[in-house]
Amino acid sequence: MEFKNEPLTDFSVAANRAAFQEAIQRVNNSAGAKIPLIIGSEKIFPERWMKRENPSHPEQRVGLVARAEPAHAERALAESEKAWPGWSGLGAARRAQILQRAAEQVRRRRFELAAWEVLEVGKPWIEADADVAEAVDFLMYYSGEMLRLEGLGEVRQLPGERNFYRRQPLGPGAVIAPWNFPLAILTGMTAAALAAGNTVLLKPAEQSSVVAFHLARILLEAGLPPGVLQFLPGPGEEIGESLVRSPRTRWIAFTGSRKVGLKIVRLAAEVPAAQPHVKRVIAEMGGKNAILVDDDADLDEAVLGVAASAFGYSGQKCSACSRVIVLQTVMEKFLGRLVETIRSLPVGPAEDPATVIGPLVDGAAQERVLRFIENGKKESKVLCEGIVPKNLKGYFVPPVLFSGVRPESSLAQEEIFGPVLSVLSAGSFDEALRIANGVPYALTGGLYSRSPRHIEQAMREFHVGNLYINRKITGAAVGRQPFGGFKLSGTGTKAGGPDTLLQFLQAQTITENTARHGFAPLEE
Amino acid sequence: MEQEIQEITKQLQASAREYWPEIQRSHRWEFQVLRWCMDDPSLRTQVLRFMDCLPALQEPRQIAQHLQEYFPEASGRLPLPLRVGLAATRSGLVTARAAAAVTRQTATAIARLFLAGATLDDAAGPIRRLEAQGFRITLDLLGEATVSEAEADRVLQAYRDAVQRWSALFSSPIHLSLKLSSLAFPFDPVDPEGAWRRILPRARPLFQAILDRGGFLNIDMEQYQLRDLTLSLTQRLLEECFPAASSVGVVIQAYLKDAEPCTRRLLDWAARRGVPITVRLVRGAYWDSEVLLARQREWPCPVYTEKSETDASYERLIDLLLENHSVVRTAVATHNLRSIARAVAQARRLSVPQERWECQMLFGMSEAMQQAVRQAGIPLRIYTPVGDLIPGMAYLVRRILENTSQYSFLAAGIADMEGKPVGV
Numbered sequence: 001m002e003f004k005n006e007p008l009t010d011f012s013v014a015a016n017r018a019a020f021q022e023a024i025q026r027v028n029n030s031a032g033a034k035i036p037l038i039i040g041s042e043k044i045f046p047e048r049w050m051k052r053e054n055p056s057h058p059e060q061r062v063g064l065v066a067r068a069e070p071a072h073a074e075r076a077l078a079e080s081e082k083a084w085p086g087w088s089g090l091g092a093a094r095r096a097q098i099l100q101r102a103a104e105q106v107r108r109r110r111f112e113l114a115a116w117e118v119l120e121v122g123k124p125w126i127e128a129d130a131d132v133a134e135a136v137d138f139l140m141y142y143s144g145e146m147l148r149l150e151g152l153g154e155v156r157q158l159p160g161e162r163n164f165y166r167r168q169p170l171g172p173g174a175v176i177a178p179w180n181f182p183l184a185i186l187t188g189m190t191a192a193a194l195a196a197g198n199t200v201l202l203k204p205a206e207q208s209s210v211v212a213f214h215l216a217r218i219l220l221e222a223g224l225p226p227g228v229l230q231f232l233p234g235p236g237e238e239i240g241e242s243l244v245r246s247p248r249t250r251w252i253a254f255t256g257s258r259k260v261g262l263k264i265v266r267l268a269a270e271v272p273a274a275q276p277h278v279k280r281v282i283a284e285m286g287g288k289n290a291i292l293v294d295d296d297a298d299l300d301e302a303v304l305g306v307a308a309s310a311f312g313y314s315g316q317k318c319s320a321c322s323r324v325i326v327l328q329t330v331m332e333k334f335l336g337r338l339v340e341t342i343r344s345l346p347v348g349p350a351e352d353p354a355t356v357i358g359p360l361v362d363g364a365a366q367e368r369v370l371r372f373i374e375n376g377k378k379e380s381k382v383l384c385e386g387i388v389p390k391n392l393k394g395y396f397v398p399p400v401l402f403s404g405v406r407p408e409s410s411l412a413q414e415e416i417f418g419p420v421l422s423v424l425s426a427g428s429f430d431e432a433l434r435i436a437n438g439v440p441y442a443l444t445g446g447l448y449s450r451s452p453r454h455i456e457q458a459m460r461e462f463h464v465g466n467l468y469i470n471r472k473i474t475g476a477a478v479g480r481q482p483f484g485g486f487k488l489s490g491t492g493t494k495a496g497g498p499d500t501l502l503q504f505l506q507a508q509t510i511t512e513n514t515a516r517h518g519f520a521p522l523e524e
Numbered sequence: 525m526e527q528e529i530q531e532i533t534k535q536l537q538a539s540a541r542e543y544w545p546e547i548q549r550s551h552r553w554e555f556q557v558l559r560w561c562m563d564d565p566s567l568r569t570q571v572l573r574f575m576d577c578l579p580a581l582q583e584p585r586q587i588a589q590h591l592q593e594y595f596p597e598a599s600g601r602l603p604l605p606l607r608v609g610l611a612a613t614r615s616g617l618v619t620a621r622a623a624a625a626v627t628r629q630t631a632t633a634i635a636r637l638f639l640a641g642a643t644l645d646d647a648a649g650p651i652r653r654l655e656a657q658g659f660r661i662t663l664d665l666l667g668e669a670t671v672s673e674a675e676a677d678r679v680l681q682a683y684r685d686a687v688q689r690w691s692a693l694f695s696s697p698i699h700l701s702l703k704l705s706s707l708a709f710p711f712d713p714v715d716p717e718g719a720w721r722r723i724l725p726r727a728r729p730l731f732q733a734i735l736d737r738g739g740f741l742n743i744d745m746e747q748y749q750l751r752d753l754t755l756s757l758t759q760r761l762l763e764e765c766f767p768a769a770s771s772v773g774v775v776i777q778a779y780l781k782d783a784e785p786c787t788r789r790l791l792d793w794a795a796r797r798g799v800p801i802t803v804r805l806v807r808g809a810y811w812d813s814e815v816l817l818a819r820q821r822e823w824p825c826p827v828y829t830e831k832s833e834t835d836a837s838y839e840r841l842i843d844l845l846l847e848n849h850s851v852v853r854t855a856v857a858t859h860n861l862r863s864i865a866r867a868v869a870q871a872r873r874l875s876v877p878q879e880r881w882e883c884q885m886l887f888g889m890s891e892a893m894q895q896a897v898r899q900a901g902i903p904l905r906i907y908t909p910v911g912d913l914i915p916g917m918a919y920l921v922r923r924i925l926e927n928t929s930q931y932s933f934l935a936a937g938i939a940d941m942e943g944k945p946v947g948v
Contacts, residue, residue, distance in 0.1 A: 004822055005822055006822075007821055007822040007823055008821055010749075010821075011714035012748075012749045012750070012751075012752055013752075014752070017714065017716075295580075295586070296580050296586065296590065297580070298576075298580065299580075299668075300668055300669040300671065303671050304669070329582065337672065337675070340671070340672030340673070340674040340675060341671045341672045341709070343672065343673070344671075344672040344673040344674070344709050344710070345710075346710070346718065353714045353715045353718075354715040354718040450577035450590075451589075451590060452594065453589075453593045
């Protein structure tokens with residue numbers, strides 16, 4: 001079956017808007033419940049709990065989330081080991097069936113799941129809807145991919161020997177997911193691992209455990225045997241670290257900050273005496289992404305594309321644009337328009353369909369980004385700063401545009417993960433590319449140009465995992481734009497692409513000598 | 525009635541043929557470029573892309589460079605003016621400056637086919653000439669995309685200036701066509717209330733100023749995504765602010781698969797309101813982008829993919845609108861003589877009063893047809909865009925696309941005028 005992306009919701013249809021509104025209402029009414037751990041087939045209500053608040057309205061509790069202890073991790077890993085042979089032996093087709101059944105359920109509950117995202121992580125309507133659609137994509141895409149990979153791999157055959165090349169799962173592992181695409185990335189890593197035949201310990205981000213719980217339940221109800229998927233919410237430095245350190249863990253799939261990612265790489269490299277394998281780490285760790293605006297760019301498109309890439313979901317995407325590098329000759333015209341666009345972006349609570357810029361995910365994120373802005377003001381000029389309406393009590397940060405930013409300054413080097421965009425000026429296209437490549441990250445990059453020569457040059461020299469030409473640099477589609485970066489942006493793997501599942505598999509080669517005293521059967 | 529329609533079509537064609545040689549003479553080499561584009565679809569893409577980029581190029585050096593980048597091989601197949609420019613830059617015979625000048629001239633000449641002028645004052649000559657021949661005018665101010673509220677304010681100011689300037693330049697009342705998306709940012713169907721809050725304080729005084737001068741406001745239609753939003757905002761504006769105004773029009777696009785139910789809803793609404801409005805019936809100018817977008821988003825395609833389906837829809841809607849002439853005035857906006865003939869025949873059959881319907885055509889397109897329609901005594905309004913080359917380029921590329929596709933009006937026009945059969 002040919003893979004097709006799940007369509008985004010058409011919000012120009014009044015009935016869709018009404019249904020989404022109603023879903024938010026319903027979710028609002030059921031918010032605040034306890035979210036337990038799931039170990040084996042059992043819901044566990046532990047002693048310690050974490051409050052999760054709505055970042056648009058911190059007074060509203062979205063859920064009370066169980067906090068897993070190290071002992072839970074060990075119990076769950078034991079269950080995972082028990083469940084693995086059965087799950088891996090089930091075969092790709094049966095596993096695909098279950099995953100696709102889950103996809104159907106996600107489709108059916110599309111608006112409800114999106115509404116949970118609106119409440120729990122402050123994602124505006126359109127972005128929340130896209131995130132749920134992408135979760136469906138991952139379930140469908142990876143289950144289909146595994147069917148393709150399960151058969152025997154192509155190796156040479158000669159008379160007198162038979163060669164087999166088979167891809168097998170790794171075993172139990174941990175998915176450590178971020179909150180910024182609370183359903184898509186979590187589902188992506190989980191579905192890839194499950195489709196390949198591994199068993200999964202799911203550690204969601206503290207900020208998005210409610211959404212994650214719904215996904216875990218959907219997968220279990222779709223027919224996953226007990227122990228194949230277990231749900232272990234809690235702080236990364238506690239339960240996350242336990243899972244990474246445990247000698248039973250075979251692999252770790254992580255998406256999140258560079259700091260945590262590198263720590264996982266380090267911890268996973270240690271091999272305690274009881275551990276009979278080397279852990280595999282698949283990590284995606286962020287970016288410092290740039291868009292180049294050439295002197296012949298279509299500015300209508302460039303202004304909107306840069307604004308969408310920089311300020312969509314308040315810049316809380318690893319793919320977000322945080323540097324725009326503009327050729328001097330068009331700087332004035334481009335900036336004039338961009339500044340006015342930024343001033344026109346409505347800041348508001350995520351549940352309001354008018355909102356383009358919602359809150360940051362929590363108070364800590366708000367503090368961190370505000371501190372970045374304060375420090376930035378010491379070395380660069382604020383060209384424009386959006387306005388947060390006074391009546392808003394959530395974790396809002398206004399969109400900020402810095403100009404005259406030096407390429408080596410911290411504004412231009414460090415990942416901010418907020419609605420902060422730095423403008424850098426370049427005298428030539430070569431210089432623009434040099435600046436773009438001059439950061440420790442290499443995740444996404446963009447170019448607005450109508451020069452065939454410059455487009456070709458960027459394709460050759462712009463060193464990023466995902467390069468976008470004459471469009472925004474966020475919103476990679478599963479199966480069309482496999483996603484992942486170079487350098488410190490990750491371990492160099494791609495999500496949503498033809499090679500993704502190989503990260504969750506190991507290949508076995510078997511060779512049989514079929515000759516007996518020089519006699520070998522003829523080739524078939 | 526079919527026989528009558530064919531009869532009228534033939535008469536219009538015959539009449540148009542008489543005007544053809546003169547028009548061909550006056551735009552000889554511009555047509556040459558367009559025709560050349562028709563003959564070579566692969567280069568057509570390059571020419572369109574180059575044209576699209578050209579206004580953004582400031583320096584002669586840039587223009588020369590882009591010329592070479594866009595046409596590295598094909599210089600022999602290029603239309604003469606571009607070929608000269610390119611050869612000159614390659615051989616170093618002339619400076620980049622000279623090559624740029626030739627290229628710009630070419631583009632400007634093509635632009636002048638479809639744009640009446642860079643400013644309203646520039647366009648005064650062409651507009652007066654058209655009015656003197658008995659054509660009516662609807663004015664379209666071209667602009668860049670509105671990407672901020674500040675730009676929406678400037679667009680509003682440009683419209684208000686135009687309304688005022690029109691009164692100073694012309695004796696006829698202004699008839700203005702505008703896109704609501706130019707008056708607000710964001711203008712997104714996900715948030716109709718926000719769009720209304722932003723549109724109201726701009727559209728209301730503008731419409732009032734137009735009404736005060738006895739003028740007319742037509743709300744143009746854009747992409748399908750904005751269709752319902754545009755109609756509902758227009759209806760709300762009329763209900764809440766201008767319950768008695770009749771000098772206002774909206775657009776129905778016949779290429780939309782749901783054009784008919786949409787038209788029926790509009791007719792019901794107009795009947796309830798009790799004051800007539802005008803409905804401009806077009807085939808639709810966003811076909812390529814609608815098909816593309818639907819495919820990219822895996823959405824059902826909103827437009828007919830067969831031209832014959834659109835033609836049939838257009839004829840059905842002519843009938844539907846003219847049958848309801850007590851409720852709406854109809855503007856039959858088409859360059860298809862057969863469609864016009866159908867409107868003529870229907871209007872006769874239904875005894876539609878002449879003030880209840882007119883034809884509309886685009887400035888600079890099928891001028892022979894325009895003359896033929898005028899000659900036949902059918903009121904004809906010319907959609908007249910005014911604006912600079914940069915903001916005009918989006919409009920221009922759409923026109924050139926239409927004019928150089930195999931189904932194009934121009935292709936049909938040329939074929940027809942030269943006596944070859946025309947696909948209806």
